[in-house]
Structure formats: structure tokens, C-alpha cells
Amino acid sequence: MQRRDMVLAATVAALWGFNFVVIDWGMVGVPPLLFVAIRFSVVALAAFVVPRPRTSWRTVVGVGLFMSLGQFGLLYTSMALGLQPGLAALVLQAQAVFTILTAAAVLRERPTVPQIIGVGLGIVGLAIVAAGRGGDAPALAVALALAAAFSWGIGNVISRRAGAVSGAGRLGSLSLTVWSAIVVPVPALALSFAVEGSDAIIAGIAAFGWHSALSTLYTAVLCTIVGYSIWNGLLARNPSAAVVPWVLLAPVVAMASAALLLGQIPAPAEIVGGVLLVGGVLVTGLRFRRREATPPAPVTEALAVVPAPAASAATATPRRS
Template identity: 35%
Template sequence: MPLRDLLLGLAVIAIWALNIIIIKVGVAEMPPLLMTTLRFLLVAALLVPFHPVARHQLPFLLLLSVTFGTLHFALLFIGLGQAEAGTGALLVQMGTPFATLLAVFFLRERLGPKRLIGLTLSFAGVVVLAGGPTLPSPLPLALLLLSALGWAVSQLLIKRGPNIAPLALAGWVALFAVPQVALGSLLFEGDHLEAMRQAGWAGWGAVGYTAVMSSIVAYGLWYGLLHRHPVNRVVPMTLLVPVLAVLLGVLLLDDTLGIHKLAGGGLVVAGIALIVLRVRPRRAEA
């Protein structure tokens, strides 16, 4: 991979890792479902007018808005409001093991010994994280794992669904997710106008960053890399996201870095590495 593309990949990883920190800061400024709604409104406004889709693709996008928009993103924002940023970043990475299990059950993909060990290590890491002091109750653990499950289901739907350009998919999913998340905000959150008035630059900046930098800029660069290089050279870089998010949480938010987070996070990252990394057998020399 050329140095330019490597630097672009690392820039995307940094954007996504910082996104976890930004969400944590944002949900301290305004209610999480309100912030998610505003984020989706901005993404839809910036993308939908420039990325039309066919009418027959709309039911698929509506379904994806439930799993990817509401289940993944809304629960991620709520969960990060109750857990440390680094712990949240590690738990959300469980989307990869969940997607692997779903592919085995529903797509009849084979689960070899290496991936089985990876799954075991990942779930063992969650058990260690759950026993640590960074999760004050089972609720954030459940919310973040459900968010990871929503991501996993969405990946399988995208894999089996119609071929839609990534930015078109992001825009229309955001558009269809707006009323779902807004309804949740109306039912479970209050004083919306006051919350928006009270939100400072950090809250509104978080809305802008999660919409523009994380959803549009980062994904645009990422899919460009996937187009130019083999998947097995690009995707493993995502293993750096939780590691960097944990470090940023410690540096910027004074998160703790105890034995539970180090051990549990190490198990999760090691397990995901076994799942996503492909080891090619060495060719016998002539």
C-alpha cells in the first residue's frame, strides 16, 4: 500500500476513534436521542439531494434504517452516555464476532478453528470488561452489545441486499431513521428546545463532527481505500480504533486504565484479530 493511502487509512482510524470521544462529550451536552436525531438530519440533508436511489431500493433502506440507524447508532449514543468512552469502543467492536456468528447460522459460512478461538477470546474479553469498575450497571453493557448486534445484522443485510453506493446508503438510512429516533426522543426525553438552547459549542460541534467527519468524510475515504486495495489489507486497520479510543479516553476524558480494561480489551482485540486477519500459507520455494 502506498504511503499516501496508508496515511489516509490511519486518518480514518483517528477520525473514528475520536468520534467515540466526541459522542461522549456530546451526550453530556444534550439528550442522546435528540443528538442522534440532529445527526441524522444533518447527514440526510447533506447526502440525500445528491445521491438518489431507485424506488425498489426504498424498502431495503427502510429496514436498514431500523437495524443500522436506530438499533446501532441510537443505542450507541445512549450507551456511551453511561459508560467510559474506551470501554464503549471495545464493546462496540463485538459487532465483528456477532456478524461472524450470524453468517454461520444464516449464510452457512464455515467456522474454522482460528475464528472459533477468536470468538471465544472476544466473548471472554466482554466477561472481563463486565466485571470491571468502568460499567456501573448492566444497562450500558446491554445497550452497547445490542448496538454491536445492530451493526452486525446491518452488515449481513448489506451483504445480501441491493448494490447501493455507500454515501447514498448513509444518506437514505439517516433520512428514514430520523422519525424513528425522533419519536423515541419525544417519548423518553423532554425539554428539547431548552436542551438545544443550552447546548454549547461542544454539543453542536459533536453533532457536526459525528455527521460530517465520521459519517461522510471517513466513510468516503474508507470506501476509496477498499476500492483500490484488497479487503484483507485495509480492514485489519480497524483493530486500531478501540486501542486509540481507549488512549484518547484516558488522555482527554480522564478515563481509568485498570486491569479489567487492559485484560478485557486485549482479549477482545486479539479475538477480533483472529477473526478478520487472513494468514496466507507460504509458498514452497523451488
């Protein structure tokens, strides 16, 4: 990765890390699946001014289902069940492992030794942070967060494959982010009726105040449109194994934000784990910067397998959030 791409990846990780606190703050009184439907309805409005991406509808639907609906529907529900923002950010970073494994199987992208070391350091850091937080998190909430990470990983690979085949640039990444959001609102609202019930939806709409509106704007504009557009662009220009470890910085930002705004002071183990996370990202990123003499070879159509979901979309992911 070039230095510019490394800075962009770190910026996206910061946006997504703070996103967890914003979601927790704005979702009070609003059912999680309804909140997801509202978020992506706002994102989808940009389709009136953003051209359709130069890729197949199967890719657009895939990114929308996995990177947006799957990831955030499961994540929001896990947080509504009691998973704290910092721990939610931590568990979601299992997407890095899921993405690299899926990319190796589908796109035949083989991670190098330095990449494996960097991801390994990040995983160790995640484990230390998890141990430091204790075992009071609801098991179902943690399981749903892991499922969200898996959905995000699949979305990352779909986005990477689409960018490598079509050569999508910055505008193509924005188009994919916005147009994949169109896939989300109706299924999310249908799931909300089926899972949460009409009474909860009516009560949620009544509870949707200024704090929920600000949270929606942050998640929709900064995390989805801006964040996932950058993320999808990074995936289109770089191998998945070089990009996804940068999201390991998001839990550090989430925990720092939770400490400052929610009074959730990190334990010593969380600080040590956060240092390992940053170290793992630096090991992976610096190695790719030195190797950037020639760009990665594009993935051919013959190697592409299109399942379906970013970030937030499409979002280039590996959002947020």
C-alpha cells in the same frame, strides 16, 4: 482482505474509537435521542448531491433502521445513563459476534478456523478489559449497549447482502450511507418526544452550543459519511467475518482517548486486553491477506434475506461513531 482494505478498516476503527469521547463531550445537556436526530439530519443533507443507491428501498430502510437508528439511539441512551466512553466502545464490539453469527445463518458465510481464533482472542480481550473496569456500570446502560451491538450486527449483514448482490462500489457505499440516514431523523425525533419529553427537547436545544455542533460535525461527517462509506465498501468486497473483527480496535482507541482527554487511565487488565484485541485482529486479517488469490464468490439473490437498519449508517458497517 488486501492490505489496502486492512489499512482502511484500521482507519475506520480509529475514527469510531475516538467518536465515543466526542459523543460524550458533545451530548452534555442534550437528550440522546434528540442528538441522534440532529446527527443524521446533517448526514441526510448530502442526499441533495449524492445519487440514490442502486438497491431496493427495503435495503435502504433496513440499513437506516438497524445500523443507524437502532445502533445509535440505543448507544447514545446508554451513555446518557452513565456508561463511560471506553466501556461503551468495549460493549459495542459484541457486534462482531452478532454479525458473524447472523451472516452464517442468513448469508451462509462460514468463518474459517483462523477467523474463529482471531475473533476468540478479541472476545477474550474484551472480557479482560471489562473485568479490569470493575462492575460499577449501570446494568440497564450495559444492556442497551448490547442491544445496540445486536442492531449494528443486523445492519452489517443487510449491507453485506446488498453489496454482494448489486456489486456496489465506493460510490454505492456512499449513497447507501447517505440515503439510509434519511430514515432516521423523524423516527428519532418522535422517540425523543415520547421518551424524553418536550421539556427536555426544548432544554436540549437551548443547551446545544459550539461543543455540541463540533461533536455533531465529527460524528456526521467523519464517522458516518466517511467511516460508514468505507465500512460498507469493505463489507461489499469481503466476507463479513474478515471485516468486522477490525472494529475490535475501536475500544483501544476509545480508552486511550479517554485516558488522554478525560483522565480515565486504563488499568493493567485493560492494557492486556487491548493487546489481545489487536492480536486477534491481526490473526484474522493476515490469514485473509494470504488467501486473497481469488475474490469471494458473490451471494446470490436466492440466499438473500432482507430484514432492515451501519453505519452511520449504513455505514458498511459494522457506525461507530
